[in-house]
Structures are given as structure tokens and as C-alpha cells.
Amino acid sequence: MQQPTAPDLVHTMFTILPLVLSKCPRKNVAPxxxxxxxxxxxxxxxxxxxxxxxxxxxxxxxxxxxxTRADWPNSKMVPQYIPTFSDGWIPPEIPSLSEQPQIQSGIQTPPIN
Structure with a gap:
């Protein structure tokens, strides 16, 4: 079995999302x-x-x-999304861009054979 491509996953999402929204008790929830x-x-x-x-x-x-968040008015007022799982699992915190390790320029990695 092959891994699905990104476009395949997008098409699947756009097949399922209308079905999910049609079953939602609150109509017009997406906007x-x-x-x-x-x-x-x-x-x-x-x-x-x-x-x-x-x-x-x-x-x-x-x-x-x-x-995007950068294009959204008052984006600082929009809370960060943290998914909630029924089994209590919490995803690891994603470091902000300023906390991520920086790659130093001029350093080369050896070629992979």
C-alpha cells in the first residue's frame, strides 16, 4: 500500500468535510x-x-x-489552537520560531553515499 500524496489527502478532506458539516447540529458553523x-x-x-x-x-x-494569522485582524486575540483528545493525550508544545535551533551558514554537511 502506498502512502497517499498531499493532493490525495486534500481531496479526501474536501470529500469528508462537507459530510461532517451537513451532520453538525449547528448549521453554518464553519464561518x-x-x-x-x-x-x-x-x-x-x-x-x-x-x-x-x-x-x-x-x-x-x-x-x-x-x-493566515499575520493577515487576520486582531490576530493576537485569537487563542492558540490546542487539540483535545478523549484519552487525555496532550501534544508536545511547538517551540516558537525564536526558540528553534538556527542553522549556521557556512557549515556544510558531508554528502550522503
Whole structure:
């Protein structure tokens, strides 16, 4: 069995999400979702592989589904998204960009044979 490609996963998401939203007791919930705001990489991925039908659905989800935190008004007021799991598992904290190790320029790694 092959690993699915990123476009395959996007198409699967856009097949399942309308079904999930149609079963949601609160209609039109998608436009009220603000957190998590998508990253630029996520938006670029979606833009590069959605079909016309998926793009129309994506556009109808609301503004927060199409903008990054940097583009969102008052983005500091939007809480960081931390998923909650029924078994109590908590994902490890993601370090901020300033805390991540920096790669020093000029250092070369040996070639892999």
C-alpha cells in the first residue's frame, strides 16, 4: 500500500468535510471557526491542488479558512489552537520560531553515499 500524496489527502478532506458539516447540529458553523488560522504553507498547498468544486466549497467556509494569522485582524486575540483528545493525550508544545535551533551558514554537511 502506498502512502497517499498531499493532493490525495486534500481531496479526501474536501470529500469528508462537507459530510461532517451537513451532520453538525449547528448549521453554518464553519464561518464561525477562527482558530486555528491556517499557515501560509497550508494555504499554498490547498491552492495548488483543489479542484474547482473544492475551491468553491473552501471559499464558502469563511474568511478564517483563507487567511493566515499575520493577515487576520486582531490576530493576537485569537487563542492558540490546542487539540483535545478523549484519552487525555496532550501534544508536545511547538517551540516558537525564536526558540528553534538556527542553522549556521557556512557549515556544510558531508554528502550522503
Amino acid at each position: 464561525t471557526v477562527v482558530s486555528p488560522l491556517l499557515t501560509q504553507k497550508a494555504l499554498t498547498l490547498l491552492s495548488s491542488c483543489v479542484t474547482d468544486k473544492e475551491r468553491r466549497f473552501w471559499q464558502d467556509l469563511g474568511d478564517a479558512w483563507k487567511r
